[in-house]
Amino acid sequence: MNATTTRGALLAALACVLVGGSFTANSVLGDYPYAGGQFLRYALACLLLVPAAGKGAAGRLRALTPRQWSRLALLAAVGMVGFNLAVIAAERTAEPAVPGVFVGCAPVAVAVLVPLLDGRRPQRVVLYGSLLVAAGAFTVQGWGRTDGTGIAFSVCALAGEVGFAVLAVPVLRPLGPRLLSATVCAVAAVESAAVGLVVDGSGWLRRPDGVETAALLWQAVVVTVVGFVCWYMGMQRIGAERATLFSGLIPVAAACTAPLVGTGSYGLAQAAGSALVGLGVALGSGALGRAEREPGPRGRAFRGNARPESRGVRVPGTRE
Numbered sequence: 001m002n003a004t005t006t007r008g009a010l011l012a013a014l015a016c017v018l019v020g021g022s023f024t025a026n027s028v029l030g031d032y033p034y035a036g037g038q039f040l041r042y043a044l045a046c047l048l049l050v051p052a053a054g055k056g057a058a059g060r061l062r063a064l065t066p067r068q069w070s071r072l073a074l075l076a077a078v079g080m081v082g083f084n085l086a087v088i089a090a091e092r093t094a095e096p097a098v099p100g101v102f103v104g105c106a107p108v109a110v111a112v113l114v115p116l117l118d119g120r121r122p123q124r125v126v127l128y129g130s131l132l133v134a135a136g137a138f139t140v141q142g143w144g145r146t147d148g149t150g151i152a153f154s155v156c157a158l159a160g161e162v163g164f165a166v167l168a169v170p171v172l173r174p175l176g177p178r179l180l181s182a183t184v185c186a187v188a189a190v191e192s193a194a195v196g197l198v199v200d201g202s203g204w205l206r207r208p209d210g211v212e213t214a215a216l217l218w219q220a221v222v223v224t225v226v227g228f229v230c231w232y233m234g235m236q237r238i239g240a241e242r243a244t245l246f247s248g249l250i251p252v253a254a255a256c257t258a259p260l261v262g263t264g265s266y267g268l269a270q271a272a273g274s275a276l277v278g279l280g281v282a283l284g285s286g287a288l289g290r291a292e293r294e295p296g297p298r299g300r301a302f303r304g305n306a307r308p309e310s311r312g313v314r315v316p317g318t319r320e
Contacts, residue, residue: 008237012246015231020253035196036205042189045224049182075167076188083160090153095144102154104137106161110244129284133248136276177232245284248277
C-alpha cells in the first residue's frame with residue numbers, strides 16, 4: 001500500500017470506529033423523539049461543516065444538476081434518515097444483533113454492486129475480504145430473536161448502509177468530502193423535521209436532558225462532522241469497495257464500547273469476530289498483498305461511475 005491508500009484506509013477505519021461508538025450513544029437516547037434527535041444532530045453538524053466547506057462552495061452547489069440534487073436528497077433519505085429509522089423499526093421485533101448482522105453484509109453488496117454499475121468485474125481479492133468481514137461481523141454480534149418484520153426492516157437497514165456509499169459516487173468529486181457532508185446533513189435535517197411533524201406532531205422536538213445532550217453532541221460533532229468527512233476522504237482515496245470493508249469495524253467498535261456503559265460484554269466470540277474482520281480488511285485492502293487497482297485519474301483509486309460532467313474537476317483539500 002502506498003501513502004495515498006494507507007491514509008485512505010486509516011481515514012475510513014477511523015470513520016467506522018466512530019460510527020460504532022455511536023451505537024453505544026444511541027442506547028441512552030431511547031426516550032428521545034427519533035426525528036427530533038436526528039434533526040438536532042444533522043442541523044448542528046451542518047452548521048459546523050459549512051465554514052470548512054472551502055472557497056467557491058456556493059458556486060459548486062449551483063453547478064449541480066437537478067439529477068445530482070435528487071441523488072443528494074436520496075442519499076440523505078436512504079443512507080441517513082432511512083437507515084436509522086429502519087434500525088429502530090427492526091429492533092421493535094428483533095434483537096439488535098439481527099439488523100447488525102445484515103448491515104455487516106454491506107461490504108459484500110458494495111464489492112459486487114459498484115463494479116457492476118461501473119461496467120467492470122468485481123475484484124476477487126476485495127470480494128473475498130468482504131466475505132471474511134461479513135463473517136467476522138456475524139461472529140461479533142451473533143444472531144438473535146426475530147420475526148419476518150424484523151428481517152424485512154433489517155434488509156432495509158442494509159440497503160441504507162449500501163446506499164450511503166453508492167449514492168455518493170457522482171457527487172463526491174465535484175463537491176469534495178467537506179461540502180458533500182455539509183450538504184447531505186442540511187438535507188437530512190430538513191427530511192428529519194418533515195418526518196417528525198408527520199409522525200410525532202407537536203411532540204417531535206423537546207429540550208434534551210443532560211445525558212441526552214451529551215449523546216447528541218457526540219453524534220453531531222464527532223460521529224457526523226469528523227466521521228462523515230473522514231469517510232468520504234477515505235473513500236475518495238481507496239474507492240468504495242475497499243472503503244466499505246472497514247464498515248466491519250462498526251460492530252467491533254460497538255462491542256468494545258458497550259461494556260463502558262454497561263450495555264454489553266466483550267468475550268471470546270467478540271475477539272474471534274474482531275480477528276476475522278481484521279483479516280478481511282487486510283486482505284481486501286491490499287495490506288496482505290498487492291490488490292487489483294481500481295481505475296482512476298492519475299492512478300488514484302477513485303470510486304467508479306463518476307458522471308462525465310464531474311470529470312476534470314479538482315477536489316479542493318484533498319466521509320451519521
